[in-house]
Amino acid sequence: MPYDYDPENIFAKIVRGEIPNDTVLETAHSLAFNDIGPQAPVHVLVIPKGPYVNWDHFVAAASADEVLDFARAIHGVVEAKGLEPGADGQGYRLIMNAGEAGVQEVQHLHVHILSGKTMGRMVCD
Ligand code: AMP
Numbered sequence: 001m002p003y004d005y006d007p008e009n010i011f012a013k014i015v016r017g018e019i020p021n022d023t024v025l026e027t028a029h030s031l032a033f034n035d036i037g038p039q040a041p042v043h044v045l046v047i048p049k050g051p052y053v054n055w056d057h058f059v060a061a062a063s064a065d066e067v068l069d070f071a072r073a074i075h076g077v078v079e080a081k082g083l084e085p086g087a088d089g090q091g092y093r094l095i096m097n098a099g100e101a102g103v104q105e106v107q108h109l110h111v112h113i114l115s116g117k118t119m120g121r122m123v124c125d
Pocket of ligand 1: 010036038103105
């Protein structure tokens with residue numbers, strides 16, 4: 001399936017440095033920054049720097065280096081924020097919305113890392 005990536009989406013502008021972001025972590029192929037409208041005390045977005053619309057596009061078209069880098073960047077945020085699940089009640093939730101049914105707002109792949117409170121139901125109406 002062809003993926004129609006819009007280079008003018010807001011995360012593409014963040015990657016190009018055209019609009020500011022509150023960076024948490026940066027790697028060779030990925031960038032993590034605080035969500036502008038946090039839904040939990042910790043709400044970080046991790047994106048690949050490459051032009052991928054969603055997860056499906058990414059796994060089909062990205063290099064192995066990019067995929068590994070993205071996975072490790074997510075873990076890097078978890079580690080940097082001290083969110084690893086443990087006896088102290090920490091832990092986190094990863095959310096990756098895709099397409100209309102997933103209600104994906106920004107058409108550049110991103111994973112949400114949410115933590116700092118006990119999460120509610122997994123799916124809200
Ligand atoms: P989604 O519905 O999965 O596409 O989520 C998009 C997320 O991007 C939302 O949680 C927004 O609050 C967040 N967002 C939109 N613009 C910005 C921005 N300039 N900086 C940081 N987060 C943003």
